[in-house]
Amino acid sequence: MEKVTINDIARLTGLSKGTVDRVLHNRGEVSRKSYQKVMDIIKELGYEPNLYASLLARGEQRTIAILIPFHETGTYWDIAAKGEAKAQNGLKPLSIVTRQFCYNQYSAESFREACASVLENNPAGVVIAPMFQYETQVFCQELQSRGIPYSFIDTKLEAPGYLSFYGIPAYKSGYLCAAMLTSGEPIREALIVRIMRDKERQSDPTVMRRAGFMDYMLEHSPGCTIRSLFIDPEDPAATDDALDAFFKEFPGVNHIVVFNSRVHLIVPYLERHPANRRVVGFDNLSANLAALKRGTVTALIAQRPEEQVHMAIQSLADKIIFQRMPERTDNYMHMDILIRYNAEDY
Amino acid sequence: MEKVTINDIARLTGLSKGTVDRVLHNRGEVSRKSYQKVMDIIKELGYEPNLYASLLARGEQRTIAILIPFHETGTYWDIAAKGEAKAQNGLKPLSIVTRQFCYNQYSAESFREACASVLENNPAGVVIAPMFQYETQVFCQELQSRGIPYSFIDTKLEAPGYLSFYGIPAYKSGYLCAAMLTSGEPIREALIVRIMRDKERQSDPTVMRRAGFMDYMLEHSPGCTIRSLFIDPEDPAATDDALDAFFKEFPGVNHIVVFNSRVHLIVPYLERHPANRRVVGFDNLSANLAALKRGTVTALIAQRPEEQVHMAIQSLADKIIFQRMPERTDNYMHMDILIRYNAEDY
């Protein structure tokens, strides 16, 4: 039960702790014979270095970079950023620090700059919320070659050797969304409102959600006519016009779904034109929660972005501290269903 | 940006690090004047002790005791116990160890023994899932007087100076449960199945849930007749008989609710007598989840017992490491709604 130290090993091998240390860190300058002797004893005694002593002696603090889109308060990525604070707490005593690097989610150029900035800071690990497939892969190559571990949140990308992924399964979330919208009964018409700036570059999760949604409807509500409407999030006036035009043409539609976090943008219109609707959206932005509590929004499918960030950071920290072997894990997280009666303590 | 160490403080105060150390640990033998001088400088420089150095020098490991009911695999407390493992991970590098002490949830005597056993081990903190009001209070008195911090999970008790509480709001969970059972529409009849060994000693959360349930029904479904049925969890044969008798007498009842985690015990009967029912229960036991996926159970209200344990442990660990001032917090956690489409990744 006694802890075995580097000195014990030195004594037992008849070498000095300097030599043992060189062996432990593969720092060379050790004869084949001594190397073997040390390795044997280490294995025999099951030596494990004392983390505290090691970190104390080393002394520097490592930083984990968080690469996410710019975010104003109350938006999705703002919530995600709160996970950083949570993680900070537990990490500070381990001299691990986190730092955000934000990019414009509509500009690949800005993403590239953020990546460069991350590299300059020589981080010990990186958490990435990827929006640009190609650029992200290039970046990951670089991280890989520098031996910097990294994890994805939100969206998973094919990249060589990421450490972990935390997010919800996009396809299934669309499926679930449909189940909540219809509450099990077949419906006749539904409207998908797509609130996004760039029709061409829809985010991966949004597309997958729609696919899941469609499949549920095909299976459980086959006769349903599904329409869709594009809305520019930057232009509130146009929003009203678009909705107005739509409901003039199709007054019978009272099932509405939005596949990203921006359902709150159509809430003012809906409240100005009350009706008995079912409205389902995503994510627990405070604006969405408020609409949920007022009853304008029927249900929200929420992920826990703070948790995702927190866990991703944690997994990197583990890797950094313990230098455990890389062990890729995909952690699909739970999809929360929020209705007005369980939204309060969220 | 430089790290300030105990030596810096010693130098700046003109005292020695020994004295500074005495101040830091309130170990006395320091003159009023020196004490002040040190405290001032500490505040001014924002000194934070180096955890590594501290732990290295100290060397021993502290243990946090977890006091929960005995649990077979797949039961509620078994899930809770998994939170311990999660917490362990982050705590190991801090030389904090956790250890379970289990008691028979139907025997106050067994609880008392478990408490004694906890005390013998002289823990640095205790997480308590309280089932016996009086005995728990006695125990907490003792912990208090020994200066051992403790936290509650699941059920909150009035006790002097607990550090934190993690659980879901029981009343609201009953309210939510009713909303899920009725899916918003008024209903005519409902059945509460009470699966418990001892009618006299119903657990606090169960009673509160029923109250919340009743209030929802009064408000949203006032004409509803609510019946109830007692079932002994230890006697499967009697379960069938009881349900048989009930449905013979009241064949029209197709809304069923169970306020504890044991809805799975009536699932076999329900599946042998299929009907178009809505069934709502609590907690994500694997048996419950399976019934949910098969469609026998409509919805589950789940808490996250692992998280509760995890967080409670974490809060104690923070207290132990940083010796922060006691700061009581009640953390009501989110109530998860599970239906068949979001149960998979749970």
Place this chain on the structure above:
DNA sequence: ATATTTTTCGTGTTCGGGCACGGAGGCTCT
């Protein structure tokens, strides 16, 4: 004023490992 106690403080060692430095021994080359 001297002796004795108490209060207050400084010194020095320890924890386990990282790492710089330099020394001993063997090798090759003139």
Place this chain on the structure above:
DNA sequence: AGAGCCTCCGTGCCCGAACACGAAAAATAT
């Protein structure tokens, strides 16, 4: 053989805090 060079290894200090021990300073007693 002496100079110059690797290869391999040991010594010793450092990281920042905990704590034992004993000494100086202050307070009290004789």
